[in-house]
Amino acid sequence: PNPPLSLPKGQDGLKLVNDPAHPFIAADPNDIRGPCPALNTLASHGYLPRNGVARPDQIITAVMEGLNLGNDFAKFLCYQAFLMNGNPLTNLMSIGMKTPLTGQDPPKPALVGGLSQHGTFEGDTSMTRVDAFFGDQAVFNETLFQGFIDTATKFGFNDTYDVNAAAELRNQRLQNSIQTNPQLVFTSPRILSAYSEAVFPTIFFVDGRLNNRQLTIDAARHFFDFQMMPTGFFRQPAPVNFTIVDPLVSFLFNKHPFSPGVNQGRNNFVLQPQTPPLSDFCGIYEDIVLRVIPGQYPNPTGVLRNAINKNLGFFFGAVSAEHNCTQVFPFGRD
Ligand code: HEM
Ligand code: MG
Secondary structure, X not given: OOOOOOOOOOOOOOOEOOOOOOOOOOOOOOOOOOOOHHHHHHHHOOOOOOOOEEOHHHHHHHHHHHHOEOHHHHHHHHHHHHHHHOEOOOOEEEOOOOOHHHOOOOOOOOOOOOOOOEOOOEOOOOOOOOOHHHOXXXXXXXXXXXXXXXXXXXXXXXXXXXXXXXXXXXXXXXXXXXXXXXXXXXXXXXXXXXXXXXXHHHHHOOOOXXXXXXXXXXXXXXXXXXXXXXXXXEOOOOOEOHHHHHHHHHHHHHHOOOOOEEEOOOOOEEEOOOOOOOOOHHHHHHXXXXXXXXXXXXXXXXXXXXXXXXXXXXXXXXHHHHOOOOOOOOOOOO
């Protein structure tokens, strides 16, 4: 199906989303969960299929309905992920590990690895998940969450996770991986997701009635650890697009600027000046489309090429809604 439209006017505002129609039910052993606390939570409340395997349109609808992501922003995140981690032939993606539930794979080197696939959307220096070098990169880690609480306590207003706490935690996680992870990769596209995801909790996990960009530890515990919305939780009061997220990402960056790079052994961060920096949004778009996707689909033909080109078109549609980028075509135009 085509990507969903925006929520209709009058139905895109403040709303109780932990409601009787969307009860929390803990994932059962066969349900798939992964590295994204928001998608895990939406699956556990039935905004997404509870088994953790979904189509792009279901994911877009879920993040719009459940958390009030703006339509463009929802499509940007969803198609970026889907192009790297989904199955273009069956239109299904796992929000966690690879699974046969996404159907027959396209030919290798396509991965169809689900959101947990390391080195695609998932990457190093996550806030509550360890780097893949150290263990399971998808599962919540209590020790790291204690570090999250520490930064909220030290740097956030009233012990909350706010943008000041986010700026410190983002930098701490990068410095820690530089010191300890010999295989650290911190280049496009991971740099963009890392900074965006540090900001997201200050927006989407805060009750929309308060909407003060200050996340309490209790609410953070619910989303990150329990994969559960707090009791009586209301979503954001209006759809949230790049115009809200971008300045907050810049705020974090300006507090602790960095350049993209990779470790060649512990504490040996080698800059990668030929790759796009965080400030070059269109450069990151082009890097995804011209390098990352063809890495898995070097020469797609027939129905596979058609499906990928469609998704590339949806992805660019979201990119161009708020950024002035030029579309690029790795597999030719239709
Ligand atoms: C992390 C996908 C929407 C919050 C991630 C990761 C993926 C992902 C693959 C793992 C990256 C990593 O840390 O290595 C997606 C997709 C989305 C989406 C495909 C929508 C289509 C959201 C939304 C929120 C959110 C709406 C709102 C709060 C987060 C946070 C993390 C994260 C906070 C970082 C977890 C950590 O660092 O410990 N997401 N996400 N995501 N996501 Fe999402
Ligand atoms: Mg990660």
